[in-house]
Amino acid sequence: MITIDSLTKRYGGFTAVDDVSFTARSGRVTGFLGPNGAGKSTSMRVMVGLTVPTSGQALIDGRPFAELPNPGRKVGVLLDASAQHAGRTGREILTIAQRTMGLPKLSVDHMLHKVSLTDEEADRRVRNYSLGMRQRLGIATALIGDPEVLILDEPANGLDPAGIRWMRDLLREYANKGGTVLLSSHLLHEIEVIADDIVVIGNGRIVAQGTKSELLEAAGTVVRAESPADLTRALTAAGITSTASTDGAIRTDAEPALVGKVALAASVALTELKSADTAGLEEMFLELTAETQREGVAA
Numbered sequence: 098m099i100t101i102d103s104l105t106k107r108y109g110g111f112t113a114v115d116d117v118s119f120t121a122r123s124g125r126v127t128g129f130l131g132p133n134g135a136g137k138s139t140s141m142r143v144m145v146g147l148t149v150p151t152s153g154q155a156l157i158d159g160r161p162f163a164e165l166p167n168p169g170r171k172v173g174v175l176l177d178a179s180a181q182h183a184g185r186t187g188r189e190i191l192t193i194a195q196r197t198m199g200l201p202k203l204s205v206d207h208m209l210h211k212v213s214l215t216d217e218e219a220d221r222r223v224r225n226y227s228l229g230m231r232q233r234l235g236i237a238t239a240l241i242g243d244p245e246v247l248i249l250d251e252p253a254n255g256l257d258p259a260g261i262r263w264m265r266d267l268l269r270e271y272a273n274k275g276g277t278v279l280l281s282s283h284l285l286h287e288i289e290v291i292a293d294d295i296v297v298i299g300n301g302r303i304v305a306q307g308t309k310s311e312l313l314e315a316a317g318t319v320v321r322a323e324s325p326a327d328l329t330r331a332l333t334a335a336g337i338t339s340t341a342s343t344d345g346a347i348r349t350d351a352e353p354a355l356v357g358k359v360a361l362a363a364s365v366a367l368t369e370l371k372s373a374d375t376a377g378l379e380e381m382f383l384e385l386t387a388e389t390q391r392e393g394v395a396a
């Protein structure tokens with residue numbers, strides 16, 4: 098389990114991480130979602146003891162990273178796949194990790210196989226790796242100590258669709274066995290397909306958090322009717338607030354089942370009724386982060 102408690106990091110007068118608190122639970126994949134510059138990497142660097150927080154703390158199973166006896170056996174970390182030593186081969190990098198952690202020699206071949214790097218690729222220097230291969234090697238290095246916790250910063254960067262699918266399955270299996278996974282991304286879709294829990298950060302502050310289903314539920318319903326005006330009237334009469342968009346769709350926070358009942362009672366013919374689902378989460382993500390996005394949104 099990872100516990101982040103009132104974490105703040107200031108660089109001079111600039112607050113990169115502002116009073117952030119959340120928990121990444123074991124047996125679950127927690128997605129850390131936010132636009133560029135939101136403070137994800139800074140928070141993760143604090144978690145693994147690379148950045149000293151201004152205040153607050155980050156604990157791994159109740160202890161700061163620096164106090165873990167053999168950290169690689171407890172926490173697998175991938176912060177920047179491009180930061181691996183370019184002059185070493187993938188096999189050498191994994192062998193160093195294996196020796197540092199006191200693991201059996203066989204674990205190197207086992208991990209290479211697990212992340213689908215061939216023998217030929219493993220003996221190539223990292224400078225000649227594609228970004229996707231670096232990510233696979235980084236994931237292998239994070240996993241080699243068979244840790245209980247995984248902290249991965251943008252691990253899907255550079256992976257092709259098959260690679261993303263592979264990583265998703267790997268992380269799911271890891272969490273199903275009781276592991277804790279925290280992974281960051283600035284892409285909603287990536288987080289949405291992998292995560293059980295989602296923490297959304299914007300401008301250094303947490304703007305939303307909950308289980309994926311809670312966040313999806315909060316997204317409400319999208320409904321269309323032959324006569325949108327009649328439907329809006331019926332919803333209003335039933336005490337349900339709704340908003341109509343220019344394409345004729347009506348959005349409301351109410352459940353689809355309730356909207357259907359109201360329409361039936363008012364004899365309004367519906368042409369579409371669906372949970373706002375993915376579209377809702379996307380809108381929420383954009384809304385929640387628009388004001389706080391450092392790089393702005395094109396008008």
Ligand SMILES: Nc1ncnc2c1ncn2[C@@H]1O[C@H](COP(=O)(O)OP(=O)(O)OP(=O)(O)O)[C@@H](O)[C@H]1O
Binds near residue numbers: 391
């Ligand atoms: N060492 C530093 N000194 C000054 N400012 C920093 C430092 N490290 C990070 N920052 C700033 O803190 C903010 C948060 O950066 P961070 O890298 O944590 O964001 P992020 O959410 O990981 O973004 P991205 O998705 O672009 O990687 C940024 O504005 C960044 O410029």
